[in-house]
Amino acid sequence: MAEPYLKYRKRFTSSLKNELVPLFDELSRSTRIPKSRLLDEAIEDLLKKHGIDVTTVK
Numbered sequence: 001m002a003e004p005y006l007k008y009r010k011r012f013t014s015s016l017k018n019e020l021v022p023l024f025d026e027l028s029r030s031t032r033i034p035k036s037r038l039l040d041e042a043i044e045d046l047l048k049k050h051g052i053d054v055t056t057v058k
Helices: 020-031 035-049
Strands: none
Touching: 020 035
């Protein structure tokens, strides 16, 4: 099966602490926000925290 083409996103692989997975799943379910969007927000917040300008992202 071919990998779907992602025009505005890039696929990457990572891992989470086991304890965070059900919490992350529930947050996505209860807010109806896709996990990829929640991860975008979290990474932007992390970059800002470390002084990296993300104003050009969007």
